[in-house]
Amino acid sequence: MLLIADVRTVRVAVVGAGVALTMACGKAPESGGAASADDSASSEGASSSEPGAPDIPWAEKTFEQRQDYMGLVVLPKMTAVFKEHEADEEVKCQTCHGEDMEQVKFEMPNALYALPAENTFQAAMEYDAEMAKFMSERVVPEMAKLLGMEPFNPETGQGFGCFGCHLKE
Numbered sequence: 001m002l003l004i005a006d007v008r009t010v011r012v013a014v015v016g017a018g019v020a021l022t023m024a025c026g027k028a029p030e031s032g033g034a035a036s037a038d039d040s041a042s043s044e045g046a047s048s049s050e051p052g053a054p055d056i057p058w059a060e061k062t063f064e065q066r067q068d069y070m071g072l073v074v075l076p077k078m079t080a081v082f083k084e085h086e087a088d089e090e091v092k093c094q095t096c097h098g099e100d101m102e103q104v105k106f107e108m109p110n111a112l113y114a115l116p117a118e119n120t121f122q123a124a125m126e127y128d129a130e131m132a133k134f135m136s137e138r139v140v141p142e143m144a145k146l147l148g149m150e151p152f153n154p155e156t157g158q159g160f161g162c163f164g165c166h167l168k169e
Contacts, residue, residue, distance in 0.1 A: 114167040
């Protein structure tokens with residue numbers, strides 16, 4: 001069950017319900033800091049006015065667009081991905097963003113346990129091979145795709161990877 005922590009979360013829930021109702025009737029996410037009114041107006045004018053502005057790249061989304069996109073697109077998709085691994089897995093905003101997500105303005109990485117900076121994947125495999133494999137084969141590629149990024153490439157050191165969510169030791 002998702003915890004409704006503030007008005008922004010309620011807004012995402014209301015928008016999501018409206019999108020679901022519209023779809024049912026057959027009618028057609030680098031800082032996480034708050035965007036200014038000017039930022040919001042200029043980006044929203046450029047969007048198709050779809051909740052979450054899916055046509056705007058993550059890095060260019062306003063804070064509100066990022067919240068909408070996370071609630072309407074990322075959370076449902078990543079919930080499905082995690083349920084592939086463990087059917088009764090409870091996935092909510094706090095799963096990745098931590099209980100203090102609002103205080104840190106949803107900045108990532110945040111509260112997930114730290115991973116070693118060196119030989120990260122090897123250390124993860126030694127700790128829990130099944131989970132490390134699932135994260136590298138399903139979670140990282142899907143999250144990278146949702147953010148419009150490439151998965152982490154160890155040769156270039158670029159892309160979305162473990163440290164997009166996890167802290168470094």
